[in-house]
Amino acid sequence: MKNIAMLLNRKFSDRLNPVWVKEIRQMLNGRGLLWSAAALVTAGLFFSYLASFAGEPHSQADPAFGYYLFCYWVILLIPVLECVSRWHYERGQDCLTPEYTTGLSAFTILNGKLLAAVTSTLILLLIGLPAFYFLFYSEWPFIDYFILFLPNYLMTVTLLFLLCLLPPRKKTSPGSLPGLVLIGLLFWIAVLVLLANLVRHSLEPEHGPILFHVFLLSLAAAVQCYFWCHARLLPARANRMLLPRIAGLILCLLFIPADGVYSFNTGVVFSVYGVINILTASFERFELTERCRAELPKKPIRRLIVLFFSSGAYSGLIYGMVFLAAGAVWKGMETVTFHSVCFYFMFYALAALVIRRWKPGWTPWALLLVYAFCNFLALFNIVHPNGWFSILTPMNILEGNARLIVPLALSGAVLLVVLIQAFLPSALPRDFRPK
C-alpha cells in the first residue's frame, strides 16, 4: 500500500500546479479555513433563529433585515477573515511574492490561484455539509442563503487571491492595469452577487430576460477579467494586451447570435467594450517596446493584424474605435443618447491622450479625475438638462441625430490632433545583440 502511495505521489504529485500545491498547503497549515467554517455555521444558525421570531404575530423583526445582515456577513466578513492574514503578509512592504522570483508562466500562476480559491470553497462546503443537512431537514428559512453563500465566497476569495498577486507599491494608479483589474473584478463581484440573488427567484418567469442578460454579461466580464489578470502577470515589456484583445473580439463575435433574444442588444455591448478599450488605451505607453517590435511578424499583413491587437495607446485606440464604430453603425439610431455618451467618453479619452503626449509627467490620476468629472457632467446633463454644464456637454440643447453628430465632430477634431502628435511607432522588427 505504501509503495502504491509513493508511486502515485511520484506519478501525479509533481504534475500538479505548483502554486495550487503551495496555496493548499498554506491553507491547511493555517487556521483561517477552520475559523471561516465555524463562523459560517454559527452565523447561519443565529440568523435562522432570529428569522424564526419574524413569523410570530407580535414580532417586529423584519426577515429582510436578517437576510441582508447575513449576506454582508457571509459575503464580506468570512472570506476576509479567511484571507486577511495572508493578505497582510503578502501585501506587506517587505514581502516579495515568491511566484515572481521563479520562471513560472503567467497562466500557471493565475490558474493555481483560481484553483486554490475553488478548492478552499469545496473544503468549506465539506466542513459545512453536516450543518446544511441539519438545516435542510429542519426546514429553517435561511437554507437558500447558505447555497447563495458558496458562489459569493468563491468570488470574494478569488478576488483576494488575485489581489495578493499585485506587487506592493506605494502608488498604484487606478488607471494602470492593476487598477483596471481591481475595478473589473469588483464589478464582476457585484454582477455575480446580483446573479446569485436572482437565482433565488429564477423560477419566476418574469426574471428570465434579466437572468439571460446577467448571465451573458457576467460570462463576458469573467473571461475578460481572466485575460486582464493574465496580462497583469506578464512582464511589463511583453505584448500584454494581445490575448485580452483577441479574447474580447471572439466574445463579441459570439454575442452576435444573441442579439434580439430577450431584447439583448449586442450593438450596445460592442460600444461599451469599445469605450472601455479607448479609455484603457489612453493610459497605455505610446511607443511599442523593443520586445514587441522584435516579436512582430515580418510580413506586412500579418504585422498589421498583430499591431491591431498589440499593447500600446495607438493600437488600443484603433481597436476600441473599431468596436465603438461597429456598435454605433449597428444600433446607433436606436440608442442615440447612449451612443452620444459613448462618443463623449471617446472625446475625453482622446483629449487625455493629447494632454499626456504634450505633458508626459501628468499622472493617470489627474486624467482619471478629468474623466470622472466630465462624464459626471455628461450624465448630469441627461438627467437635468437645464444645467449650465451644457458648455462641456451640450447634449441638452441638441435634438435627435444632432446629439450624435456633435460629440462625433468633437472626437474627430481631437483625433486629428492625436494623429498629428503621433510619431507613428516604427514597427520594424529588430534583432537583439549586446552592444
Added chain:
Amino acid sequence: MRISVENLTRRFGCNVALDQVSFAVPSGSVYGFVGPNGAGKTTAIRIMAGLDQPDSGQVWYDDLPAVEYPEKALRFIGFMPDTLADSRDTRVWEYLDFFARACGLKGAEKEKALVRVGELTNLENLSERFLGELSKGMKQQVSLARILLHEPSVLLLDEPAAGLDPRARIELRQSLRKLAFSGKTILISSHILTELEDLADGVVIIEKGKILSCGALGEITADRKKSECRVLLTFPSAAADFIEKLKALSVAQTVEVHSPRQLQLTLASEDRFPAAMAKIFQSGLPVIGMSRPDVGLEGVFMDKTSGEVQ
C-alpha cells in the same frame, strides 16, 4: 555567464535612484556590489533579477536582454532578496518543494536537488519547522538553499549577511565560499567589506545612483597605491610621548595622535612606505603593532565614496 549592465536609469518621482549605471561582471567571477545606504544597490539588483523595470537601459546575460525577457532570465538566475520569507503557514520543506516544482524539477531529480541544497546550507534538521519560527540566519540559509535548487549560473545576492550574528555570518560565508569555487557568476551586495574582500574577484562601487569604480580588486587597489598612504603605529605606552621622535625621523608628512596608544602617519605616497617603516624600526622606537587602515577594499571604499545619500 557574463553580466553586462548598460546605462540603467531608474527614477522614483524626482529622485534618480540609478543614473546611467553601467558595469560588467565577467563569467565565473565573484563581484562585490558596495555603496552607502540609499546608493541604489537594491534597485539595481532588483532590475537585474527582472523584478523592476528601468526607465532606460538594459541588462544582458550573455546575449539575453533581461529587461525585455525577465521570465527567460529567471531560469538561470538565483536571486536572493534582502527580505526573507517568514510565512507562519509554510514549513521549510514545503517552501523549498514549491521552488523545486516551480523550477520544473520532478521525481528523483527533485528529491536529489532538495538533499543537495539541504546539505550545502545545513538545513537537514530544520525541514519540519515553520518559516516564521526561524532565526534570521536560518532564514538566510533557507533563502540561499532555494536559489540553488535549479543550479543557476548567475547568483544575485542582496545583502546576504545583513543583521546576522557572528556564527550565522561565518556559516553563510562558508556556504558562499563553496559557491565561489563552483564557477558561477556571483554579484553580492554587502556592507561587510572585509568579508567581501576574502570572496570577491572584483568590485562595483556605487553612490548616489552612479558607478564610482568597477573592476578587478587587484586593479582597483593598485590604482590607489599612487596616492598618499596612512599608517597606524601602536605603542606600549602613551603615544603622544613619541610624536617628536617620529617627526625627527622625517619619514611622514604628518604625525598625529589617533588614539591614546596609537599614532597616525601620513606618507606622501605608497612608494615611500617600505623605506619609512625600515627607518622607524631601525630607530629603536618601541612599536608593538602596525596597521594600514586604508589598504584593501575598505580603503578604496572610503576614498571613492563621500557618504552622501540621495
